[in-house]
Amino acid sequence: MSPPRKPFVGQEPPKLTKVLMILPVVLYFTMLILLPLGGMFWGAFERGWSAFIQEVLKPEALNALKLTILITVIVTLINSVLGVILAIFLVRHSFPGKSLINGIIDLPFAVSPVIAGFMLIVLYGPQGIFGLFLGKFDLKVVFALPGMIIATLFVTLPFVVREVSLVLQEQGTELEDAAKTLGAGEWTIFWKVTLPGISWGLLYGITLTVARALGEFGAVLVVSGNIINSTQTATLHIYQAYVDYNYLGAYAISAVLGIISIIILVGLEMVKKKKEGNVFEPSH
Amino acid sequence: MSRPIEVRELTMEYSEVRALDNVTLRVEKGELVTVLGPSGCGKSTLLSLISGLRKATAGQIYLGEERIDHLPPQQREIGFLFQNYALFPSMNVYENLAFGLRIRKYSRIEINRQVEELLEMLGLTDQAHKKPAHLSGGQQQRVALGRALAPKPNVLLLDEPLSALDVQIRQRLREELRNLQKNLGITTILVTHDQEEAFELGDRVAVMNKGKIEQVDIPQRIYDFPATEFVACFVGNVNVLSGVVSSGKIYSCSLAMDIPDYLKGTLNNTPVRIYIRPENFILEKETNATAKGAMRGVIRSAVFRGALIGLDILLDNAEVIHAVVTKDKTSSKGLFPGERVVVWAKASHVVSTQTAPACVKAG
Ligand SMILES: Nc1ncnc2c1ncn2[C@@H]1O[C@H](COP(=O)(O)OP(=O)(O)OP(=O)(O)O)[C@@H](O)[C@H]1O
Ligand SMILES: [Mg+2]
Numbered sequence: 001m002s003p004p005r006k007p008f009v010g011q012e013p014p015k016l017t018k019v020l021m022i023l024p025v026v027l028y029f030t031m032l033i034l035l036p037l038g039g040m041f042w043g044a045f046e047r048g049w050s051a052f053i054q055e056v057l058k059p060e061a062l063n064a065l066k067l068t069i070l071i072t073v074i075v076t077l078i079n080s081v082l083g084v085i086l087a088i089f090l091v092r093h094s095f096p097g098k099s100l101i102n103g104i105i106d107l108p109f110a111v112s113p114v115i116a117g118f119m120l121i122v123l124y125g126p127q128g129i130f131g132l133f134l135g136k137f138d139l140k141v142v143f144a145l146p147g148m149i150i151a152t153l154f155v156t157l158p159f160v161v162r163e164v165s166l167v168l169q170e171q172g173t174e175l176e177d178a179a180k181t182l183g184a185g186e187w188t189i190f191w192k193v194t195l196p197g198i199s200w201g202l203l204y205g206i207t208l209t210v211a212r213a214l215g216e217f218g219a220v221l222v223v224s225g226n227i228i229n230s231t232q233t234a235t236l237h238i239y240q241a242y243v244d245y246n247y248l249g250a251y252a253i254s255a256v257l258g259i260i261s262i263i264i265l266v267g268l269e270m271v272k273k274k275k276e277g278n279v280f281e282p283s284h
Numbered sequence: 285m286s287r288p289i290e291v292r293e294l295t296m297e298y299s300e301v302r303a304l305d306n307v308t309l310r311v312e313k314g315e316l317v318t319v320l321g322p323s324g325c326g327k328s329t330l331l332s333l334i335s336g337l338r339k340a341t342a343g344q345i346y347l348g349e350e351r352i353d354h355l356p357p358q359q360r361e362i363g364f365l366f367q368n369y370a371l372f373p374s375m376n377v378y379e380n381l382a383f384g385l386r387i388r389k390y391s392r393i394e395i396n397r398q399v400e401e402l403l404e405m406l407g408l409t410d411q412a413h414k415k416p417a418h419l420s421g422g423q424q425q426r427v428a429l430g431r432a433l434a435p436k437p438n439v440l441l442l443d444e445p446l447s448a449l450d451v452q453i454r455q456r457l458r459e460e461l462r463n464l465q466k467n468l469g470i471t472t473i474l475v476t477h478d479q480e481e482a483f484e485l486g487d488r489v490a491v492m493n494k495g496k497i498e499q500v501d502i503p504q505r506i507y508d509f510p511a512t513e514f515v516a517c518f519v520g521n522v523n524v525l526s527g528v529v530s531s532g533k534i535y536s537c538s539l540a541m542d543i544p545d546y547l548k549g550t551l552n553n554t555p556v557r558i559y560i561r562p563e564n565f566i567l568e569k570e571t572n573a574t575a576k577g578a579m580r581g582v583i584r585s586a587v588f589r590g591a592l593i594g595l596d597i598l599l600d601n602a603e604v605i606h607a608v609v610t611k612d613k614t615s616s617k618g619l620f621p622g623e624r625v626v627v628w629a630k631a632s633h634v635v636s637t638q639t640a641p642a643c644v645k646a647g
Binding site: 174175177178179180181182183184185188192193196197 | 335336337356357358360361362363364366368370372373374383384387388431432434435
C-alpha cells in the first residue's frame, strides 16, 4: 500500500489551466467580432486613404450619412423624452389599461422591422387611412422623411422606456417622498431627485437607441422607397453599393458607421469609469 | 414653529387590508409620543397619513386648530425621517441639508448660515462635502434628522429612526435624539417596535395592534396598568394563568383574586386568563409554618440578573410561572432551586374572557 497521493490538479502549473480556459473565449470573440471588424476596415482601406475618402465624399454617400444622422438625432431626442415620461407613468402611476400599454411597448422587440414598415405603409401609404387624409394637404409620410422617422421611432421605442423603468423601480418612491415632505414640487423633484437617480439607465437607453437607429435597415427599407439622394440612409446605401458590386463603397460607409458606434461605446465606457470613480473615491 | 398634531378617527384601507382602524391620537406642542407595536400593525401607515404622503380612507388630521388632511405634503411643514433615511445619493451632506431651504428660496447667505449651524449641532462639520454613501450609519441618521429639521417644521415624524443602527451606537443616539428634541421643543411622533426605545424616549407611549391604538399613557402606567390583554403581554414580561370566575371572584388553583370592574357580572364558571407580572408574585418556602398561599410548586431554576433573581416555578397543576424577586429575599427566605414553595400574587394586571389569547409570549 502506498501513501495517498496529493491531488494531481493542484500541482499543475495554474498558468496552463488559465490559458486553456481563456483560449476558447478569445477564439470565439475573434471569430465573431474581431475578424469581421478587421475585414471590414481592411476592405475599406484596401486601396488606400484617398480611395476611401473618395467613396465617403460621393454625394449619394454623404447624403445617406447625413440622413442617417438626422434621423438618429431626431429619433433619439423624441424617444428619450417620451421614454422617460412613459417609464415614469408606467412605474409610478396606476391607470386603466396600464398592463396593456406595458405589453405593447415591447411589441417592437417581437415584431420584425420589415413588418413594422409594412404596417406604416398600410396606414400612411397613398391608399392608407391616414395617407388619404394627409394626401389632401400634400403631406407625404411614406417614401419620405416623416415615415422613416416614425419607423425608426417604432423600432427604438422600448430601449429608453425599459432601461429607465428598471432603475426607477429599483430606486423606489422613498427619495421622492422625502423630497415632498421637504416641500419640493413635482418639477423640482423630477430634476433634482428622479433624474439624477435614473441618469445612468437613461444614458444606457440612449446609447442603445442611437446604435439601433444608426443601424436600422428593414423598417426603413420598406417605408423609404430607397430613393438615392433623397430617402437613402447609410445602411440602405451600403446595401445598394453591395448589390451594385461596389464593394469598396459598401466597406467604406460600413467603416464610418462602425467608427461612430465605437466612439459611442468608448464614450459610454468612459462616463461609466468616471462615475464609478466618484462612488469609490476615498473618503478623507 | 412647533404645534400640536391630532388625528381623529383615522382609518386607512389598502385594497384588502385595513391598516389603520379608527385611530385617534393627540400629541401636544413639544411632546414626544412613541408609537409602539409589532411589525405590520400600521405604524408607518399612520405616519404617511399625517405627513400627507398617503390619503386616509376616513378621518381628520389637525395641526393645531387647522385641519390639514386635504393639503399635499408640501404644504404641511411636517418633517419626516424615513426608516432607511432616504438621503439624496447624488448630493453631499451640505446639499442634503440645504435642500429644504433652497426650495423655500432663502438667500444664499441665509442658507449657508443655517446649514453651518445644523452641521455644528449634529457634529457633521467635517463631513459636509461627503456623499451619503461614504458616511457611517450613525452619520447618515444624523444627516437625515438634520435635513428633516432644517426647514423648521411644525411636527417631526420619525419612522424607526434607530433600528438600522448597531446596538452600540443606538443607545448613544437615543440620548442625543431625546436631548435634541427637548432642546428644540418640537412636537414629535416616533414609531418603533422596540419597547425599550419606546419607553425611554416617549413622554407618552401609544401601543398599537392590528391598526388600532390600544392604550396611550405615560410609560409607567402602560406597564403597571395595561388596558388590554395585548398591551399586558406585548409590553414587559408577563405570566398567563388560567382561571375561572366563581361568585364574584376569580380563582386560579386556590388563588383568589378580586374580579375587575370590567368583568363584573360575568357568569360563574366562565374560564378566564389572568396576566401577572413576574415581580408581583410573593413566594414562601412551603416548610415555613406561617406560609399561607394559594398555589404550590417547586423551584425549577434560578437565573442571576444582578440585583434581581429570576425563578422558574413548576406548579403542581403543571403550569409554569416565572417570578422575579430581589437577591436579598432569595437568601433570607431560602428560595433556591429544588425547594417547594407556596405562591401568592399581589395583583393581577389584566383578566380576559376572550377565547383566543391576544399574543403568545413565554412568561
Ligand atoms: N402600499 C400598500 N398596499 C397594500 N397593503 C399595504 C401597503 N402598505 C402597507 N400595507 C399593509 O398595511 C399593514 C400595515 O403596514 P405598515 O407598513 O403601516 O406597518 P408597520 O407597523 O410600519 O410595520 P413595520 O414595523 O414592518 O414597518 C400591513 O399589513 C401591510 O401589509
Ligand atoms: Mg414601518
